[in-house]
Amino acid sequence: xxxxxxxxxxxxxxxxxxxxxxxxxxxxxxxxxxxxxxxxxxxxxxxxxxxxxxxxxxxxxxxxxxxxxxxxxxxxxxxxxxxxxxxxxxxxxxxxxxxxxxxxxx
Amino acid sequence: xxxxxxxxxxxxxxxxxxxxxxxxxxxxxxxxxxxxxxxxxxxxxxxxxxxxxxxxxxxxxxxxxxxxxxxxxxxxxxxxxxxxxxxxxxxxxxxxxxxxxxxxxxxxxxxxxxxxxxxxxxxxxxxxxxxxxxxxxxxxxxxxxxxxxxxxxxxxxxxxxxxxxxxxxxxxxxxxxxxxxxxxxxxxxxxxxxxxxxxxxxxxxxxxxxxxxxxxxxxxxxxxxxxxxxxxxxxxxxxxxxxxxxxxxxxxxxxxxxxxxxxxxxxxxxxxxxxxxxxxxxxxxxxxxxxxxxxxxxxxxxxxxxxxxxxxxxxxxxxxxxxxxxxxxxxxxxxxxxxx
Numbered sequence: 001x002x003x004x005x006x007x008x009x010x011x012x013x014x015x016x017x018x019x020x021x022x023x024x025x026x027x028x029x030x031x032x033x034x035x036x037x038x039x040x041x042x043x044x045x046x047x048x049x050x051x052x053x054x055x056x057x058x059x060x061x062x063x064x065x066x067x068x069x070x071x072x073x074x075x076x077x078x079x080x081x082x083x084x085x086x087x088x089x090x091x092x093x094x095x096x097x098x099x100x101x102x103x104x105x106x
Numbered sequence: 107x108x109x110x111x112x113x114x115x116x117x118x119x120x121x122x123x124x125x126x127x128x129x130x131x132x133x134x135x136x137x138x139x140x141x142x143x144x145x146x147x148x149x150x151x152x153x154x155x156x157x158x159x160x161x162x163x164x165x166x167x168x169x170x171x172x173x174x175x176x177x178x179x180x181x182x183x184x185x186x187x188x189x190x191x192x193x194x195x196x197x198x199x200x201x202x203x204x205x206x207x208x209x210x211x212x213x214x215x216x217x218x219x220x221x222x223x224x225x226x227x228x229x230x231x232x233x234x235x236x237x238x239x240x241x242x243x244x245x246x247x248x249x250x251x252x253x254x255x256x257x258x259x260x261x262x263x264x265x266x267x268x269x270x271x272x273x274x275x276x277x278x279x280x281x282x283x284x285x286x287x288x289x290x291x292x293x294x295x296x297x298x299x300x301x302x303x304x305x306x307x308x309x310x311x312x313x314x315x316x317x318x319x320x321x322x323x324x325x326x327x328x329x330x331x332x333x334x335x336x337x338x339x340x341x342x343x344x345x346x347x348x349x350x351x352x353x354x355x356x357x358x359x360x361x362x363x364x365x366x367x368x369x370x371x372x373x374x375x376x377x378x379x380x381x382x383x384x385x386x387x388x389x390x391x392x393x394x395x396x397x398x399x400x401x402x403x404x405x406x407x408x409x410x411x412x413x414x415x416x417x418x419x420x421x422x423x424x425x426x427x428x429x430x431x432x433x434x435x436x437x438x439x440x441x442x443x444x445x446x
Contacts, residue, residue, distance in 0.1 A: 028258070030159060030172070031255065032152060032156035032157065032173070032174035032177075033144060033150060033156065035174065036144040036150070036151065036156075037144055040144070059258070059259075060258075063261075067259075069331070070247075070329060070331065070334060071259060072246060072247060072248055072250075072256060072259045072260070072334070072355065073245070073246035073247075073250060073255065073256045073259065074255070074256075076246065078331070085330065085331055087331070088331040088332060090245070090246030090247070091145060091147075091245075091246060092144035092145050092150065093143065093144055093145060094143040094144055094193070094195075097143075
């Protein structure tokens with residue numbers, strides 16, 4: 001399953017209702033590195049379905065949520081476990097490095 | 107020699123590397139491009155332009171073009187002519203004998219991943235940092251080297267920009283779109299930036315200057331998901347006075363260094379790390395001191411450092427590599443010269 005979008009309005013409900021860990025991809029249209037990791041995240045979402053869920057949050061349109069979690073650079077990935085932020089990862093990386101960082105949730 | 111030896115291996119994929127790829131691919135040299143891996147620094151596929159917004163001075167785009175878009179265009183153009191582009195990072199090279207060896211992944215592997223008759227080095231440059239404690243971990247937590255990437259997140263905050271050159275003044279000016287105040291902190295009592303940039307900054311009511319001042323320490327506070335910057339400990343070089351300054355974000359713009367660690371001890375470079383090209387005894391402007399190895403773009407240019415000059419030197423490296431291959435009978439000398 002490819003990553004779906006969340007907004008300021010839907011964020012709490014989507015995160016709160018998930019059984020699996022949720023990776024939130026904070027991104028924007030003008031962010032080159034964000035575009036590089038987007039397809040990698042789609043792959044991870046498909047391969048790890050059931051273990052993690054990937055959602056995308058556009059920081060231009062949803063500044064409230066970005067600010068709430070102190071996002072100060074993108075791409076930022078925050079992993080939520082049981083509705084709580086558990087890990088923050090900043091910067092684009094290759095698939096291998098990303099999977100290593102996510103190992104504890106897979 | 108076995109047929110897995112490439113004609114041309116290009117390391118790096120900014121404007122220099124991709125232009126070299128377009129030219130060598132169009133000359134049917136089937137270049138291998140090792141473009142790097144995604145990251146949030148300039149050390150990534152596409153290079154420094156991936157961290158910019160609008161490029162207004164690249165000829166052919168009268169309305170300007172977004173940096174990342176320009177790089178996607180160059181990459182697509184190289185692919186169209188058959189360049190073999192790999193999203194991998196080079197970990198080691200062996201330029202001591204022909205064919206040259208290039209490793210990706212584990213550098214301890216005895217055999218290189220790829221072998222090439224010629225290598226074009228276009229690894230570019232990356233931002234210099236202050237080398238202060240905790241610097242690495244604070245990047246992305248209020249510390250940044252890229253105003254155009256991260257400025258957006260500092261709306262209505264007070265910020266500091268470290269540096270005194272064009273890039274520092276440019277970053278500060280850009281940041282005033284978001285920040286309530288931007289202080290340029292510089293170790294000297296005057297800027298190195300060009301006059302036009304200085305005038306623009308001085309006329310901007312949101313920009314302040316702090317002269318003769320260096321950063322001693324990043325001040326940070328801990329949060330549930332890591333620390334974040336809350337200020338700077340500063341020292342005045344003339345009075346030795348130490349003060350704390352509260353800021354929501356710090357942008358470091360003290361220049362770049364060439365990405366040449368891979369080539370230390372193998373290619374001639376200046377003390378500053380820039381590769382030396384135009385080796386004596388050859389008419390090839392992009393030739394390094396190793397026969398068959400060429401360099402183009404910012405990795406060998408501390409003077410111009412523009413997208414268009416990088417692309418131009420990438421074209422030169424491609425032509426030099428093709429002529430080298432012809433001269434060494436790797437490709438048919440009698441074939442019709444490529445219509446450049």
